[in-house]
Amino acid sequence: MDPDNARMFDVRDVRGKGKGLFATRPIPKGTCILSESPIINVPIYPSTSDLYTLWRNVRNLPDQQRQAFESLSNCHPYENIYTEYMSIVRTNCFSTYEDQASVCLDASLINHACDANSQHTWNHKLSKIVFHALRDIALDEEITTNYIGRENTRQERQVPLKEIYKFECSCELCSLPLALSATADRKVLRARKLWAYFQMEDGQKRHLCNPLQRLRRLEEISRHRAELGSCTQMHDAHVEASALALSHSDLARGKIFLERAYAFYVLEHGDNDELAPALQARLQNLPISECYGQSTRWQTDEADVPPEQSSGIFEEWLWKMRDDQPEPSLFANIWDRSTFLGINGLPTEGLFDVEYHQDASMGQSKPKRHWCFMAEVIDKATPGQLQLKVKDVDNRITGIFFNDRYKGAKLPDHPRKKGTVIVLYAQCGQSEAGPVVKVRDTGMMKTFPLSLSKVLGLSKRLRKYSTPQGELRTCHGCDEQGSLSLKCGKCGLFWYCNSTCQKAGWNDRNHKTDCKMLKDDNVHSIFAFRWHKFEEPVRFPLPS
Ligand SMILES: C[S@@+](CC[C@H](N)C(=O)[O-])C[C@H]1O[C@@H](n2cnc3c(N)ncnc32)[C@H](O)[C@@H]1O
Known part of the structure; x- marks a missing residue:
């Protein structure tokens, strides 16, 4: 026995199993219990000539190793010295590298348990078989390994153990009622x-x-x-x-x-x-x-x-065991990617998605929350062309297809190049060109003459400057917090400490543009709509 290994275990007789290895000290979970180089390697499926090679290799071992090999347990019948050696290999080998069955002297003394307390693996770097403790092993506890793999039923374990190793396992798992x-x-x-x-x-x-x-x-x-x-x-x-x-x-x-x-x-x-x-x-x-x-x-x-x-x-x-609900907020958080999705985040067309659909037991998947596909138009739709090329919130280029029903008809509205498009309850469909969004109902789609980056920027500003934190608000002119009472007289959404701050907000921080954007009812409705509150699916124009 390798003296390094011997410090952790010794060999003892075990009733009904022959010999076995036992812990001579408590072995904590994760400890490397044994690390050993094979003395013999044989192909897992040996040919007749491999029998002869095995015999020659055993004969060439140093005397002590040869005798140790010959005295290993052997549970198979044999006819001659060649088949005897092969039977010893079959009783004691572990599969190691490249379809090799390898015999190690110490490792061969470890008995099987389906719920073993150690696990053997082949370490390519060390060229050794290594055994690690899968749980804490107590002093005097037998060290076991699983010869046949763990994800097996009782029957699937018992049959090979009987056939290959000639015993019936009586480990705790196999002894269950x-x-x-x-x-x-x-x-x-x-x-x-x-x-x-x-x-x-x-x-x-x-x-x-x-x-x-x-x-x-x-x-x-x-x-x-x-x-x-x-x-x-x-x-x-x-x-x-x-x-x-x-x-x-x-x-x-x-x-x-x-x-x-x-x-x-x-x-x-x-x-x-x-x-x-x-x-x-x-x-x-x-x-x-x-x-x-x-x-x-x-x-x-x-x-x-x-x-x-x-x-x-x-x-x-x-494990996301509870459905994530969009964060409740006064103004839409367009950065929330569970609500404002890119093409790859969308539920797949025609398939039930537990995160977005109600129970599909009735055959049809209905939304259980609000969500939409959001993208910027890259290529404007032209008459007769039923496709929009868009770049989504994740910067992926994709297409929006309109149902044939609209062929020749006017599109729901005129998508502007660089405008933003939203498709409610969109699904990811397939086309020859790859994944696309297919719009079947014009009430589900809306385009806005604003770039996606403007929409995202406005969302950030609305959340920062228009959402009170308790009694306090943040001044859009100087970023200071206070109980502000002066608000923009046009949109009523941005607040200021005083008229100097208001001027700074209007001119230096471009509220001029935001205010104009918010005057558009359609734009305003995207931010004001309670995306986090779901009662039933909605259509455009979004309810206020
Ligand atoms: C690799 S050897 C293990 C060491 C062996 N016990 C010895 O005395 O040399 C495999 C043989 O050990 C015996 N064995 C291993 N695990 C066993 C178990 N859980 N119950 C009964 N016998 C077992 C079987 O005879 C098996 O063929």
Whole structure:
């Protein structure tokens, strides 16, 4: 036995299992218990000539290692020295790199448990098999590993253990009463079925459709897998959740999910293999992740993490268990990307989206909140041309298509180049040119002779200067707060300390332009409409 490894465990007889390894001191979760180079490697599917190579390799081992190899347990019948060696390999090997079955002397003494307290992995950098403690292991507790993978039903575990290793597992999981065992199996099957959805797809755009439902599936998968105790599968689910959050520019959740994925990875593999530093590097710079920023539907900053990290409330926030409602405000926050969406953030045409639609059980998805597509017109529609080229709030170029019904008819209004267009309850449809918004009802679309940046700027100013904070208001002339009583006599929305500030606001801070924009009822209605309050879908003109 490697003297370094021996400090943590010794070999003892275990009733019904032969020998096994036992902790000679408490081993904390995450500890690397054993790290060992194989003495023999054989292809997982050996040919006849591999039998001879195996025999020669064993014969060439130093005497002590050869004797140790020959005395390893062997649960398979054999006919000659060649098949005997292969039977020893089959009883004791771990699959390591490139389809190799490898035998290590200490590791071969570790018995199986379906709910094992350690996990073995192959460390490419060290060229060693490593075992890490998945939970705290007590003094004198047997160290176990899972020979066959964790996400299996009882039957799926028992059959190969019997066939390959010739024993019936009696670990705690396998000793559960039948009813509880059946419940555990159902979780295995459910997690596997849900995970299959994610395995069927790849590509950067995979997270755009119905993201909240995807997140809820990942939450359920993670919940079941946490109970099964598999770090590999927990790591995978959290990497996927991170990619999903980052696709929608949610840096706060993307970071937490990736931190968790990293922790699961390190628990199983340690932090000294090739992949751990790559994962760390990704954590340091989330926006370089290839899926980042496909849409801004869930946009957050890394720092937008609620403080109570340990409570259930935090998990609810993390997995978006409660529907996010738009922030109540006096004036529309056009920067809120859950309400004012770009093309990639929109619900997908014809599909139920849990975040935006009411229960689809009646076959038709109805809105359950207000939202719209918002963009700037790049190419004006001309008579007979039923398409608008636009740049959305995420700076993506896309198109708005009008239903054939309007062919030859006058467009709802005359979209101006550089004007802003809004389509209520828009969905992301497909065209030959890629994703587009299709307008079927002219009452759902409105264009304004204002650029998108002007609309966004005005939204910021209205929220800052027109929204009281308790008794106080912010003066649009000097930015000082106070209980102001002088307001713009034209729009009535911007407030001032005195007439000097009002003059400064009008001339130097361009209230002249804002005031003119706000005089337009259509423009005013976008800001005044209570986007956060939903009773039923609306049409243009927006109700006041
Ligand atoms: C890799 S060896 C493990 C060390 C072995 N116990 C020994 O004495 O050398 C695999 C063999 O150990 C036994 N074994 C491993 N885990 C077991 C378990 N949970 N219950 C019963 N036998 C087990 C089986 O005979 C299996 O074929």
